[in-house]
Amino acid sequence: xxxxxxxxxxxxxxxxxxxxxxxxxxxxxxxxxxxxxxxxxxxxxxxxxxxxxxxxxxxxxxxxxxxxxxxxxxxxxxxxxxxxxxxxxxxxxxxxxxxxxxxxxxxxxxxxxxxxxxxxxxxxxxxxxxxxxxxxxxxxxxxxxxxxxxxxxxxx
Numbered sequence: 001x002x003x004x005x006x007x008x009x010x011x012x013x014x015x016x017x018x019x020x021x022x023x024x025x026x027x028x029x030x031x032x033x034x035x036x037x038x039x040x041x042x043x044x045x046x047x048x049x050x051x052x053x054x055x056x057x058x059x060x061x062x063x064x065x066x067x068x069x070x071x072x073x074x075x076x077x078x079x080x081x082x083x084x085x086x087x088x089x090x091x092x093x094x095x096x097x098x099x100x101x102x103x104x105x106x107x108x109x110x111x112x113x114x115x116x117x118x119x120x121x122x123x124x125x126x127x128x129x130x131x132x133x134x135x136x137x138x139x140x141x142x143x144x145x146x147x148x149x150x151x152x153x154x155x156x
Contacts, residue, residue, distance in 0.1 A: 013105050016040050017083045017129060020107065023050035023063065024085040024137060030055050033145075033152055034137045035063035037084040039071050039101075046080065047071030053152060062152075064092035068099070077101050085134045087114030087126075089153060097122040107134030111142060112153065 016038060023036025027050035035051040049066030053059060061069075064084055077099040082088075085107040088096060093115025096104060104119060105127045116126050142149045150156045 012043075013083075013127065014129065016045075016081075017085075017105060017107055017131065019045060019048050020063070020083040020085050021131075021133065023048050023067075024107075024134070027051050027055075027063070028137065028141065033148065034141050035084065035086045037063040037067035037082060039067055039077075039080055039082050041080045046074065051152070054148065060091065062089065062092050064088050065095060068095065081105060083107075085131075086112055086138055087116055087128070088119070090115040090118060093119045096124060103127070105129060107131040108138065110135050111138040 019038035020036040023038065024034040027036060028034035032054040033051040036048070037050070038048040039046045047067055047070040049063060049070045051063045052061040052066050063086070064082060067082070080101050081103040082096060082101050083105045087106045087109035088104065089112070096119060102123060103125045107129055108131055109116065109128050119126055147156065
C-alpha cells in the first residue's frame with residue numbers, strides 16, 4: 001500500500017525542503033544535474049548536498065549520497081528524514097534502506113519514479129510534496145540535456 005502523498009507532510013517539511021532546493025539550484029549553477037538533498041533529525045540540519053556527478057566526474061555522487069557523505073558517520077541515522085528534490089533512484093533508495101532512514105520527503109516524482117515502491121516495501125514512509133519548481137527545474141534540465149540525464153539514470 002502506498003504511503004499518503006502530501007497528506008502526511010507538515011509546514012516544517014516544506015521549509016526543510018527549501019534546503020534541498022537551494023542545493024539543486026547550486027548544482028544547476030555549477031553545470032550539474034539539479035538534484036539536492038538535506039538530512040534532518042527533528043529541527044537539526046545534519047547535512048546537505050547535491051548531485052555532483054558532472055562536477056567531480058563521480059558516478060555515485062547523487063544528491064542523496066553527496067548529502068550523506070557530507071553528514072559523515074553519525075553512528076545511527078534512525079529518527080532522521082531525508083529531503084530530496086527528486087524521488088531517489090534505486091542506488092540511493094538502497095542506501096536509505098541500508099541506513100534505516102525511515103522517512104523520505106521528495107519534491108517531485110513526475111520526472112523520475114525512482115525506488116518508491118522498493119523503499120515502501122522496506123517500511124520507509126515516502127511523502128511526495130509535488131512541488132512545481134522541482135518538476136519544472138528537472139524537466140527543463142532533462143529537455144536541454146537528454147544524454148546526460150540518460151547517463152545519470154543508467155539508460156545510456
